[in-house]
Amino acid sequence: MSSSAKEPGLIRFVMIGGFLGAGKTTTIGRLAQHYREQGLNVGIVTNDQATDLVDTQLLRSQGFRVGEVAGACFCCNFNELTGTVEKLSAHDRPDVVIAEPVGSCTDLVATVVQPLVQMFDAHFDVAPYGVILKPSHGLRILQGDDNGGFSPKAAYIFKKQLEEADFVIINRIDELEAEKVETLAGLISGEFPGTPILRTSAKTGAGFDALVELIDQRGEFGKKILEIDYDVYAEGEAELxxxxxxxxxxxxxxxxxxxxxxxxxxxxxxxxxxxxxxxxxxxxxxxxxxxxxxxxxxxxxxxxxxxxxxxxxxxxxxxxxxxxxxxxxxxxxxxxxxxxxxxxxxxxxxxxxxxxxxxxxxxxxxxxxxxxxx
The missing domain is CATH 3.30.70.360 (Alpha-Beta Plaits)
Structure with a gap:
């Protein structure tokens, strides 16, 4: 990994993925507050299959500038994603944009990260892509117990999210026994060897400095193109x-x-x-x-x-x-x-x-x- 200053004129684009309920919004709120305290202008883009998103209301209530991409995931509404960033830039251009994708989506490196890198390199400086692991379902799915209460097709999405991550965040460590945290870390390392693992609590801020340090890295990131079966992906998502x-x-x-x-x-x-x-x-x-x-x-x-x-x-x-x-x-x-x-x-x-x-x-x-x- 290497680290360097942001290139002048480029918007730092940070996307944090993870399954539904993983803690993305709380993490993004804490991250946005960190950048704001550094004197940076911060924009946030939320994403959902429909309007009236709780996350958008919550982040706006905390004083952040938030644009919402509704009606489809970022990958299927890519032009709306870039258009929303332009709208955020119209009044006061952000130094950092933090994006929260739909929690049932995957294949985001091939459909969001790489399009930004290859088509919008004059506009964006893309950060490493982190995925938050949801312990309540993650432990059951990775242990192969019962697919976390979902079908194998829905569990397939969960695993694919982790597979394409530049790093994985085990969130909610304040709610977990230390032994369970290490069990999760071992399961991730066993299935996705070489992927860095962070242990954090978005609620308390534990492990947050390490998260910021990793997000600020520059180097060989955002290159894990998945082999993915879109039939299984679509059927898994449609179960919800x-x-x-x-x-x-x-x-x-x-x-x-x-x-x-x-x-x-x-x-x-x-x-x-x-x-x-x-x-x-x-x-x-x-x-x-x-x-x-x-x-x-x-x-x-x-x-x-x-x-x-x-x-x-x-x-x-x-x-x-x-x-x-x-x-x-x-x-x-x-x-x-x-x-x-x-x-x-x-x-x-x-x-x-x-x-x-x-x-x-x-x-x-x-x-x-x-x-x-x-």
Missing amino acids: GWLNSSLKATAEQAFDLDAFLMAIMSGLQETLAKSGAETAHLKVIGLWEGFYGVANMISSDTEPLLSLPSNCQAKEADVVVNARVGIAPDELRRQVDAAIEAAAKSLGVFVQRQQTQYFRPGRPVPTHRFSDAK
């Missing part, structure tokens, strides 16, 4: 029901916003468990006059967590729910609606729905795919 829903919550008397968010999560945990549906990620954000709270659940065998408390009582709030679950989309919508209604009833809240999108992701069709790395 996908839902984004936005609503307005109001009440005559002030209600506990955090309790409302957690009631939605707990209700979904209960009903999805009865359905035997594996959760890839559930996330809900509530916003009111500068306050924001986030609750999430990252797998079927973990408890819902109030990851960012708002600590506020409100008479109204904007709420966004994102759900990625191994279940039919119409059934997912029914369960989400029921959980929202039950949570609202328990706290005396009136809910006005604004927009709901629910579907299975379509087959990925990349705008560009480079079979040879530069």
Whole structure:
């Protein structure tokens, strides 16, 4: 590995991948704050198959400039990715752009990194591509226990994400026993020998200095072109029901916003468990006059967590729910609606729905795919 200063005039492009619920948004928020404290202008680009993304709302609430590429993954909407960066540059050109791809996507070196390197080398200085490993599913998938509760096709995507990484980040070490962290590291090294492994906690900042140091490296990176079966990839991604829903919550008397968010999560945990549906990620954000709270659940065998408390009582709030679950989309919508209604009833809240999108992701069709790395 080699390190050198950023070339004048180029935007440093940092992409952090990883499976749904791996902790990409928290990591990117911490990374963006680091660069901001260094006096750099930072732009963030989030990505989803639909609009109303919790991650976008959260990062904007933290004061970051965020563009959103919605309707398809970066690889299938490459021109929108570069166009969004141009929009971020229109007012105050960023020194660094941090991109968060859809958590069910892979083959990003061939379809995003290499197109940037080979077609936009006059605009971007592309950083090493890091992928965050999600311990809750990663341990089960890499041990071959049960594919993490998913089918082999969905687990295929998970492994391909790790295979193309320049480095792998074991996140949430604050929540894991040291022995389990080393077990994960051993499994990664065994399956992907030679790939650097970092141990971090996006929540506490543990291991963050090493992450920044690695991202700042320059050298032979972004060249792991995958051999990938797009039929398996498409079928694995399509197993997930996908839902984004936005609503307005109001009440005559002030209600506990955090309790409302957690009631939605707990209700979904209960009903999805009865359905035997594996959760890839559930996330809900509530916003009111500068306050924001986030609750999430990252797998079927973990408890819902109030990851960012708002600590506020409100008479109204904007709420966004994102759900990625191994279940039919119409059934997912029914369960989400029921959980929202039950949570609202328990706290005396009136809910006005604004927009709901629910579907299975379509087959990925990349705008560009480079079979040879530069």
